[in-house]
Amino acid sequence: MDWVWAAGVVGATGSEGEHDVTGLLLTLLVLFVAAKIGAEIFERLRQPAVVGEILAGVIVGPQVLHWVEPSEVTFALSELGVVFLLFMVGLETKPSDLLAVGRQALLVAAGGVALPMVLGYFFALHHGSTQVTALFVGAALVATSVGITARVLARLGYLHTRTARIILGAAVIDDILGLLVLAVVSGFARTGAADFRQIALTGLYAISFVLFMLFFGCRVMARALPAIDRLRIGQSVYLGAIGFCLTLSVVAGYLGVAAIVGAFLAGMALSEASEEIGLHRHFDSLSEFFIPFFLAGIGMHVKLSSLTNPSVLVMCLVLTLLAILGKVIGCSLPVLSLGGLRAMQVGVGMVPRGEVGIIVAQLGLGLGALTDDLFAVVLFVAVVTTMVAPPLLALLYKPEPRVLHVDEDATTAEVGIDIS
Amino acid sequence: MDWVWAAGVVGATGSEGEHDVTGLLLTLLVLFVAAKIGAEIFERLRQPAVVGEILAGVIVGPQVLHWVEPSEVTFALSELGVVFLLFMVGLETKPSDLLAVGRQALLVAAGGVALPMVLGYFFALHHGSTQVTALFVGAALVATSVGITARVLARLGYLHTRTARIILGAAVIDDILGLLVLAVVSGFARTGAADFRQIALTGLYAISFVLFMLFFGCRVMARALPAIDRLRIGQSVYLGAIGFCLTLSVVAGYLGVAAIVGAFLAGMALSEASEEIGLHRHFDSLSEFFIPFFLAGIGMHVKLSSLTNPSVLVMCLVLTLLAILGKVIGCSLPVLSLGGLRAMQVGVGMVPRGEVGIIVAQLGLGLGALTDDLFAVVLFVAVVTTMVAPPLLALLYKPEPRVLHVDEDATTAEVGIDIS
Numbered sequence: 001m002d003w004v005w006a007a008g009v010v011g012a013t014g015s016e017g018e019h020d021v022t023g024l025l026l027t028l029l030v031l032f033v034a035a036k037i038g039a040e041i042f043e044r045l046r047q048p049a050v051v052g053e054i055l056a057g058v059i060v061g062p063q064v065l066h067w068v069e070p071s072e073v074t075f076a077l078s079e080l081g082v083v084f085l086l087f088m089v090g091l092e093t094k095p096s097d098l099l100a101v102g103r104q105a106l107l108v109a110a111g112g113v114a115l116p117m118v119l120g121y122f123f124a125l126h127h128g129s130t131q132v133t134a135l136f137v138g139a140a141l142v143a144t145s146v147g148i149t150a151r152v153l154a155r156l157g158y159l160h161t162r163t164a165r166i167i168l169g170a171a172v173i174d175d176i177l178g179l180l181v182l183a184v185v186s187g188f189a190r191t192g193a194a195d196f197r198q199i200a201l202t203g204l205y206a207i208s209f210v211l212f213m214l215f216f217g218c219r220v221m222a223r224a225l226p227a228i229d230r231l232r233i234g235q236s237v238y239l240g241a242i243g244f245c246l247t248l249s250v251v252a253g254y255l256g257v258a259a260i261v262g263a264f265l266a267g268m269a270l271s272e273a274s275e276e277i278g279l280h281r282h283f284d285s286l287s288e289f290f291i292p293f294f295l296a297g298i299g300m301h302v303k304l305s306s307l308t309n310p311s312v313l314v315m316c317l318v319l320t321l322l323a324i325l326g327k328v329i330g331c332s333l334p335v336l337s338l339g340g341l342r343a344m345q346v347g348v349g350m351v352p353r354g355e356v357g358i359i360v361a362q363l364g365l366g367l368g369a370l371t372d373d374l375f376a377v378v379l380f381v382a383v384v385t386t387m388v389a390p391p392l393l394a395l396l397y398k399p400e401p402r403v404l405h406v407d408e409d410a411t412t413a414e415v416g417i418d419i420s
Numbered sequence: 421m422d423w424v425w426a427a428g429v430v431g432a433t434g435s436e437g438e439h440d441v442t443g444l445l446l447t448l449l450v451l452f453v454a455a456k457i458g459a460e461i462f463e464r465l466r467q468p469a470v471v472g473e474i475l476a477g478v479i480v481g482p483q484v485l486h487w488v489e490p491s492e493v494t495f496a497l498s499e500l501g502v503v504f505l506l507f508m509v510g511l512e513t514k515p516s517d518l519l520a521v522g523r524q525a526l527l528v529a530a531g532g533v534a535l536p537m538v539l540g541y542f543f544a545l546h547h548g549s550t551q552v553t554a555l556f557v558g559a560a561l562v563a564t565s566v567g568i569t570a571r572v573l574a575r576l577g578y579l580h581t582r583t584a585r586i587i588l589g590a591a592v593i594d595d596i597l598g599l600l601v602l603a604v605v606s607g608f609a610r611t612g613a614a615d616f617r618q619i620a621l622t623g624l625y626a627i628s629f630v631l632f633m634l635f636f637g638c639r640v641m642a643r644a645l646p647a648i649d650r651l652r653i654g655q656s657v658y659l660g661a662i663g664f665c666l667t668l669s670v671v672a673g674y675l676g677v678a679a680i681v682g683a684f685l686a687g688m689a690l691s692e693a694s695e696e697i698g699l700h701r702h703f704d705s706l707s708e709f710f711i712p713f714f715l716a717g718i719g720m721h722v723k724l725s726s727l728t729n730p731s732v733l734v735m736c737l738v739l740t741l742l743a744i745l746g747k748v749i750g751c752s753l754p755v756l757s758l759g760g761l762r763a764m765q766v767g768v769g770m771v772p773r774g775e776v777g778i779i780v781a782q783l784g785l786g787l788g789a790l791t792d793d794l795f796a797v798v799l800f801v802a803v804v805t806t807m808v809a810p811p812l813l814a815l816l817y818k819p820e821p822r823v824l825h826v827d828e829d830a831t832t833a834e835v836g837i838d839i840s
Contacts, residue, residue: 021499021779022673028496029666036659043652073496076448079441155654232463234575235708239456242709246449253442285705288655289662359441 024073028293031068034060035292048152048390050295054383057299070300074293079259081294082147082355084287086260087245089150089168090267091274091283092159095214098169098268101162105169107334112170112350113177116141116326123322124374127315133374135185136364140378141323142178145354145386146171147260147294152390153349158397163342166335167349172261174350176206179256182360189369205255210265213248217269225273238282241270258356294355301358302383306376315373316380323381324388327351345396351389357382444493448713451488454480455712468572468810470715474803477719490720494713499679501714502567502775504707506680507665509570509588510687511694511703512579515634518589518688521582525589527754532590532770533597535750536561539742544794547735553794555605556784560798561743562598565774565806566591567680567714572810573769578817583762586755587769592681594770596626599676602780609789625675630685633668637689645693658702661690678776714775721778722803726796735793736800743801744808747771765816771809777802 034056042052060067120138153164187194228240245266252262307313332347361378364370454476462472480487540558573584600623607614648660665686672682727733752767781798784790
């Protein structure tokens, strides 16, 4: 246990099989409050709140204050945070919205996979890495974490724009492409060769899953919901939706796709019924608790010690630049026809690597494909790309002051209903 | 990690510092769905849902199916579940409601501490235990877990009755008395003597904390809320309430009182403002996710293996009977003036030992004051008293069919607002 604290005069600590309730709650309290203080400070600086929450994780985490160590519990809350976040984004995205931008999303995803992969690969080769290591650095740059962009656009009130939908669609496709890239690269790292038959099968499963949910998800749910509504337990539809969200996250995981892709598809399958059954409000209350752990959890992963070595620091900065340029150029070129501004919105929206990049880096470290230094570099890239994107998005979407406060208005309106 | 599962073709498991997202989400999914299936079955049998959720934990837990093992994560979710549950009960309890029943609550708590303590002590002595062990068995019977009763009464729509308030007030006082008993008993177990000066100080801190929150909590919050409302972050009042709830839970823990007492006091401090700011709805959505982990988590603690030994089984049954009679008689006698039915409601409402009893048992095991057999017996008592009380409460409160469905009506009404 990371959190053994004194538990009053009874001294209920230390023995096997016991849990320290107070220490656990203190850990969660510190992380939660730090994240929201970071959010408040950044809101006041007219910067995106998500960046403040990530920075709060850096500060209270093991790199600066050591108040909170990453643990199984903070990881679980963080993962639930991003799962519920993507589920909510799914609730606001109808399958037809995605299908309408399907071709563009496909091209954006392809560009956003190819260019960062190539840039990362040659960067690492240039720095004397082996081919397997270089492949892994490239693969780590491929990962996109759509959670951050979704959170920023949702809070700015831009989730229903065409570019937001292109980003969401591209993120789903990007995740499947990333899965295939990672399968090839891991194969090389393990055995020196990739089992392309197996990998084709993996791709087939993942694509079938996404297409099935896209085309039949809403219909299946339209049939299931009345039955769930007839259950005797209270809040059966809301609880059923939680179960469905977790189920698809697990299925996605078994197919090798990120859990958040499953959660997004689960939300989308309920998007047509969502408004009527009031799911959004329930999940809003639920996810507001978890999301600070997701954001601060990303910040806790930074390794500042690596930055004291000048050559590593230079590598961090250069690879971050390549990671940003790779996605911005690779993802905006395919949609230049929408105009420069919108193309940039899409490109920047795909920049955050977030927790997906961190997972790839940990996999590479585990396989021995990444050295400790390169691991720290990739972590740096994952976190910094995640923090760079939100302010750029806020600029690019140039929110009107009125639109900026859409979220707060909604809250006030809800409270208004409550009172009446 | 308890949950290492294959994670698709990438095989992202096994290496140090990595987390298995899919395995984690699967664990939570199984526990959550099992609990709600248990609830649904018991609702259909016209039995309290909470019992079905506890039984679900027994079945999927390490004693029967081995699908889920208790871990730091399930413990954390369980603890958050009961903390948010008691916070919500606090939201519905104004300080004046408690003060109005203060004298009765004090007597109920005193009776409910004294009689079970004496019964447990002599039972253990009779079975050849040492004096220290006997004291610990007595102390374990003192613990009351008000979460279960609160959940049952809230779902039946009886949280605003006089007897419910007596139970809540008595539970808070019971917790302080239990703290003092445990401090004395632990002192004997550790050093053969109790430091009464230290224990008096502990009692003073705990009592001051409760009285301060009772008399000044609402006033402090009335001043703090407008400032929190002015924060720039979205949902600032709701998020501030979460922070406040966790803060008081931690403070309570440091004072040696149960975290749920802090959460209850935090909710009560916001009870006067709660309706206006719509806190209840937010916390309802939040706690509905966590409470299944609390209930199923209790079930996961049962050790069925001990029941195969006939003499241990007899001890389990006898001590459970004493635990029930101790609370029913000890808590109902002081309020006999309310009439036999109401006195019984109070007595039965105090019967569940739940997670508080489990914590005391673990402490006793850790101090060497309980043998493995007695530990299993006390766990049995904690879980079975928790499962016996809800059906009795449902009978004693004899809900009208209309009142039974109060909760569902409220949900429908909310959805109605949503649509309009």
